Amino acid sequence: MSGYSDWPMRAIARKLGAPYSICEVMIDSFVSTLKDRAKTRHHLLVTDNDHPVGAQLMGAAPDEFPSAARKLVEAGFDVIDINFGCPxxxxxxxxxxxxxxxxxxVAIEILRRVRDAVPSETPVTVKMRRGLDETHQxxxxxxxxxxxxxxxxxxAVTVHARTVEQKYVGPSRWSFLKEVRQLFPNRTLLGSGDxxxxxxxxxxxxxTGVDGVTAARGSIGNPWIFSQAAALLRGEPMPPPPTVHEQREVICAHFRLAEQILPRDQVSKQLRKFCIHYSAWHPVAEAVRTAFxxxxxxxxxxxxxxxxxAFEQPGRYPANPGNAGQTLEGSCVEPG
Ligand SMILES: Cc1cc2nc3c(=O)[nH]c(=O)nc-3n(C[C@H](O)[C@H](O)[C@H](O)COP(=O)(O)O)c2cc1C
Known part of the structure; x- marks a missing residue:
């Protein structure tokens, strides 16, 4: 997620149970020309505890993808994902x-060029919306x-079951995921949306029968979603919400990780974005949100x-999960 799934967010998510993560989308030319400068170096940062991790590429011309894809593999990313979804x-x-x-x-040519460009053992995947709009075409x-x-x-293909035209408005059509599953019963499909x-x-x-799900807005300030989903899938009851001190531990760890990659003045700005969402777990969520x-x-x-x-007390499940996240829109900006 652009603006979010940087190295600190991925580290926190993984520590709390995310089995796989994907970095923020990067523009092909940005990757190809990236110099090892302090300001931008962190976009290609992959550490030993950050595997398996995918890098996502977006661009216009098939010609520009291969060198960027190779550079991402060299940087240590395990999977190259192509973005055909940003609205x-x-x-x-x-x-x-x-x-x-x-x-x-053109889309197919991009996939061909990237598949050919990276080593055969590196999986190439693609993220797609269910179409540009509602037309048959x-x-x-x-x-x-x-x-x-x-x-x-x-x-593998990740399908976000909204159209590009829809952006983030209206529901993700999960019945479409089911349809794709039925047409491709033996392929790896991941679902996205809501x-x-x-x-x-x-x-x-x-x-829907998809093989995996990709938490997006629902994972911002909510790294607990991963272990909670795993517990439910094991047939266990929903774990209790993290206590206030458990929340503090995660939030402060997130801050310290951000300090390792961001300029001093940007750390609190970046954490503020996350904490507005972390606050949803606090017993006095509204007041804490306002404070952040x-x-x-x-x-x-x-x-x-x-x-x-400061005081240890039980946390609370967010009152309206997704409400805050629903106003977020991916900007897919060029990093750096
Ligand atoms: C702030 C923001 C940034 C996003 N950035 C990306 C991105 O870089 N790459 C991508 O494939 N999808 C991106 N998305 C889309 C999400 O991955 C996901 O497909 C979409 O939000 C639908 O899932 P949700 O309704 O569960 O949030 C972004 C979404 C948001 C809200």
Whole structure:
């Protein structure tokens, strides 16, 4: 997730049970020209405890993908994922992301070029929306691309069951995932869209038959979603919400990890974004959320932690899971 699934978020998610993670989308030319400068180096950071991890690439021209894909493999990413889903104007206006769903020949060529460019043992995967829009043409394009993808040796396809036109408005059509599952019973399919709680993750698996689910907005400030979903899948009851001190431990660990990769002045700014969501687990969620919204610097941030997380008490399940996340839209911006 652009703006979120950086190295610290991935580290926290993995520590709390995420079996796989994918970094923020990166533009092919950005990767190819990336210099080993302190400011941008962290985009390619993969550490020993960060496996398996996928890197996601987005771009316009098939020619520009191969060198970027190879560079990501050299950096240590285990999987190369291609983005055919980003709905941001900035992406489609530059013929990237979801735009490719409207030009299947180019999309297929990109997949071919990336598959050929990286070692055969490196899985190449693709993330797609269910189409550009609701037209038959869009639907045909989707199926042409996914069929070719599997023929080309693409290891897995993640389907976000909204259209590009829909952006993030309206529900993700899970029945579409079921349909894709039925048409490709032996391929690896991952589902995306409207996974705000562990129960949502389990329900998508059960209702659609996909092999895996990809938590997105539902994992921001909620790294507990992974172990909770795993518990439910083992047939266990939903674990209790993390206590206030358990929350503090995770939030502070997140802050310390961010300190390792970001300039000083950006750490509290980045953590503020996450903490607005972390606050949903606090017994006085609204007040803590308001306090985090008011944070302007690291001093403010530490004060909120010291004041609101001082006393150990039980946490609370978020009152309206996904409510805050629903207003977030992926921007798929060019990092750096
Ligand atoms: C802030 C934000 C950033 C996103 N960035 C990416 C991205 O870089 N790559 C990607 O494939 N999808 C990205 N997405 C889309 C999500 O991966 C996911 O498909 C979408 O949010 C639907 O799932 P959800 O309804 O459970 O959030 C982003 C979404 C949001 C809200």
């Amino acid at each position: 941001a104007k900035k992406a489609s206006g530059r013929c990237r992301g979801g735009f490719h769903l409207g030009q299947p020949d 869009s639907r045909d394009n989707f199926f042409r691309i996914i069929e070719s993808a599997f023929e080309l040796g693409i290891a 996974l705000f709680t562990a129960a949502d993750c389990v329900r998508m698996l059960q209702e 919204i008011a944070v302007r610097n690291a001093h403010d941030w530490h004060q909120v932690i010291a004041r609101e997380y």
